[in-house]
Amino acid sequence: MIPTRLFLPALCLLLAACGGGSSTRVDDQNASASDFNWNMPGWVPLPMEPANNRITEEKFQLGRHLFYDTDLSGNGTISCESCHQQDKAFTDGRVRPVGATGEVHPRNAQSIANAAWLRTLTWGNPALTEIEQQIVVPLFGIDPVEHGINEANQDMVLARLQEKPEYQSLFAAAYPEQDDPLFGELAWQNIVRSLSSFVRGITSFRSDFDRYNAGEVGALSASAKRGMNLFNSERLECFHCHEGYTLTASVRDRRITPTVPAPFNNTGLYNIDGISGYPAPNTGKYELSGNPADMGRFRPQSLRNVALTAPYNHDGSTATLRDVIRNYAAGGRNITTPPHVGDGRMNVNKDPFIVSFTISEAEIDDVVAFLESLTDHELIDDPRYSNPWLEVTVQDTAP
Amino acid sequence: MKRVFLFSTVALAGAAQAHYIPTTQTPTTVDADLVATWRSASLVEEYDYWQVPGTLMGGHAWPAREGVQVDEMNLSLNHRIDENLFGGVGLASHPEGDDSHGGVELEHAYVGWIQSDGPWVAEVGRLSAAFSPSLMAHAAQRLASEAPLANDVFFGRHFHDDGARLWWHETAGVSAGAEIWRGKAFPATDSGDGGAWDVFARYQWQGERWSFQAGGWFYSAAAEARADHRYGGGHQHVPVAPPGQTATAFSDIRYTGDTDIQGLHMELAYRVSRDWRLALEGEWMRAKLDGVVHDAIGRQADLDGTQDGGWIQPSVHWRQHTFAVRAEQLTTDNDMVGPAAPQLGDESGLANPEEHDPRRFTAIWRWQWRDNVALRAEAVRDESLPETENRWTLGVIWQQRLWPVGPVGHNH
Structure with missing residues (x-):
């Protein structure tokens, strides 16, 4: 009896002491709060926004009109859309784009979908981190000339915009705190900030891959699943530079405080002088840093919609995804015919993950199937990102 | 005769424990034990991972697997060098994960000094922690084949680390001491600002029918970018499942900060009859x-957590048979603050949307079949995850002093 009298109360006492009521409380400090329609699943962390240009629907819509307006160029011949076309995931399908004056840009046009999440915004410039900074380059740049706007013609360009009745209401709605946002001294700043808002608001997270990750097991084909495993394998090592929800290591959002420099990688595409050179002016991060170790280092691209954005690499010198994979499988590109003869496989600046691997044609098919599963088919038809001037035209012609 | 058998069995169990001081009369001892267990079901699906909601896990806390598994193998050599010095080396094997993270490892390699006619003992080398008896015990010594849930969650099941211990050793029933650790054992890290230390005290009393032991301890660990090395840490990838099956990707979430753990333990026994x-x-x-949860791409969130864990185990011993029930529970109370807190909470396992209180109940029958061989059967109701899992186990335990064959020496 003694043991029973002792054990039972002790058992009850100890079990009661364990209690219950587990919980984990989470406070994201309003990082997931936004009034803007980002047009994306809730699991995607919101992008950073500059404090002086918070995104609004009104700025987004004004930026959308400006984006598709050829009057926003020196000679009225091109718009942003000329090089960033919606049906090509906001690229242009060319090896290298052509500016308003016919000058060929040295680098391949990048997709601007999900640009809001990129740590740096161009192929090789580590200093361009805000869309507001970057927008100025195609508008006003002279090397190369893209939109061809300069001091001599900027008033004329602005005047063309001011003449359009649509802009009267769009500017007023976007900048209600200003007395005259279209005609005042802040007009160009408003243009840049609105264009930035539109670009920032172009999001793309509706691919088969996203549906698969959301639990729709059948969203990926068997081939794409095999390709995904290859993509994430020790053998191919793709995921190191194309990781996470944006499929690039160059990512930032409201939840991320980057602790390492923005990534730029040399993939062994060139070795033109035998000492790891890249053909000018496409020398990558080296172009600005002057550091020989930066020669040929370019930002890893997001692979979202990559099947729509051919040709590939910083200079558009790789025609297909299969060729891209073959270059990686070889551990770089060996060019044996002029003008850029050289064995990129021997490039000393090559990223350590660019090592040769064996891969069969069937496996290449699988990897390509996986890359194709990253296509957001809704993006290329989404009216939210389409040309608003066409809507005006349709309305005008309606009976 | 039966009493002698039972006492020798208990003593042998102690001798095979993680720490042992050989006597001058029996200067060299070699002990071995092996525990193999068949389980009727796995706790988690294949190509999935075990993460108790509301906790950060790591170390060697592998989930129970269906089928036969060697829960552990230990081989230890202890030697009394002279009157004041002794040393020991121990090899052990534990269950592996999906990616061969386990295997045989050197768990003990130490040299000790014992005071002549005094209570003080000092040891240095690779040691098992002495502060918690349950943490020191292997599957051969426990009544249950599986380690306590609290040990799995708070210490990654085992605790072996490079360090030093100074303690007042079993004098008038009292033991007390302090240990300092390099930090290789979960939940610490052995990086620059990592490491761990602890203090402990316990009292044991043996009467004619009653015996009693109780103690308390405090352990403090510092960690830098600590990974859950069971599945991730360093160079990790999506696990590859066979065609038609899906593998769950493991998020490599790290913890930097402090972990302070305090504990109380007791054992009360009453010999009713022979x-x-x-x-x-x-x-x-x-x-x-108290720390920061973070990942490789710069997401981070402050973590302030208080987590309790405990187990209680009444048992009845009749001749060579032992019947016991072990009841376990964890409660977790965490606050995560920071822009990435929601995502890191989900990916680290700290999120507990169902406010689940992990529990586990184990009914045990252990039969000391031969002098050195026991059989064990268990019924386990595992509620460590929100989905309850029931399983049966059948196991065999081999424990033997291989050298010399005879009475065992003094142990602790």
Whole structure:
């Protein structure tokens, strides 16, 4: 009896002491709060926004009109859309784009979908981190000339915009705190900030891959699943530079405080002088840093919609995804015919993950199937990102 | 004769424990034990991972697997060098994960000094922690084949680390001491600002029918970018499943900060008669976490957590048979603050949307079949995850002093 009298109360006492009521409380400090329609699943962390240009629907819509307006160029011949076309995931399908004056840009046009999440915004410039900074380059740049706007013609360009009745209401709605946002001294700043808002608001997270990750097991084909495993394998090592929800290591959002420099990688595409050179002016991060170790280092691209954005690499010198994979499988590109003869496989600046691997044609098919599963088919038809001037035209012609 | 058998069995169990000081009369000893267990079901699906909601896990806390598994193998050599010095080396094997993270490892390699006619003992080398009896015990010594849930969650099941211990050793029933650790054992890290230390004290009393032991301890660990090395840490990838099956990707979330854990343990036993003995033992732990949860791409969130864990185990011993029930529970109370807190909470396992209180109940029958061989059967109701899992186990335990064959020496 003694043991029973002792054990039972002790058992009850100890079990009661364990209690219950587990919980984990989470406070994201309003990082997931936004009034803007980002047009994306809730699991995607919101992008950073500059404090002086918070995104609004009104700025987004004004930026959308400006984006598709050829009057926003020196000679009225091109718009942003000329090089960033919606049906090509906001690229242009060319090896290298052509500016308003016919000058060929040295680098391949990048997709601007999900640009809001990129740590740096161009192929090789580590200093361009805000869309507001970057927008100025195609508008006003002279090397190369893209939109061809300069001091001599900027008033004329602005005047063309001011003449359009649509802009009267769009500017007023976007900048209600200003007395005259279209005609005042802040007009160009408003243009840049609105264009930035539109670009920032172009999001793309509706691919088969996203549906698969959301639990729709059948969203990926068997081939794409095999390709995904290859993509994430020790053998191919793709995921190191194309990781996470944006499929690039160059990512930032409201939840991320980057602790390492923005990534730029040399993939062994060139070795033109035998000492790891890249053909000018496409020398990558080296172009600005002057550091020989930066020669040929370019930002890893997001692979979202990559099947729509051919040709590939910083200079558009790789025609297909299969060729891209073959270059990686070889551990770089060996060019044996002029003008850029050289064995990129021997490039000393090559990223350590660019090592040769064996891969069969069937496996290449699988990897390509996986890359194709990253296509957001809704993006290329989404009216939210389409040309608003066409809507005006349709309305005008309606009976 | 039966009493002699039972006492020798208990003593042998102690001798094979993680730490042992050989006597001058028996200067060299070699002990071995092996535990193999068949389980009727796995706790988690294949190509999935075990993460108790509301906790950060790591170390060697692998989930129970269906089928036969070697829960552990230990081989230890202890030697009394002279009157004051002794040393030991021990190899052990534990269950592996999906990616061969386990295997044989050197768990003990130490040299000790014992005071002549005094209570002080000092040891240095690779040691098992002495502060918690349950943490020191292997599957061969426990009544249950599986480690306590609290040990799995707070210490990654085992605790072996490079360090030093100074303690007042079993004098008038009292032991007390302090240990300092390099930090290789979960939940610490051995990086620059990592490491761990602890203090402990316990009292044991043996009467004619009653025996009693109780103690308390405090352990403090510092970690830098600590990974859950069971599945990730360093170079990790999506696990590859066979065609038609899906593998769950493991998020490599790290923890940098402090973990302070305090514990109380007790064991009370009453010998009713020559054949009957009753016992009650248990342990309670409280872990306080104060640090940052983060990942490789710069997401981070502050973590302030208080987590309690404990188990209680009444048992009835009749001749060579032991019947016991072990009841375990964890409670977790965490606050995560920071822009990435929601995502890191999900990916680290700290999120607990169902406010689940992990529990586990184990009914045990252990039969000391031969002098050195026991059989064990268990029924386990595992509620460590929100989905309850029931399983049966059948196991065999081999424990033997291989050298010399005879009475065992003094142990602790």
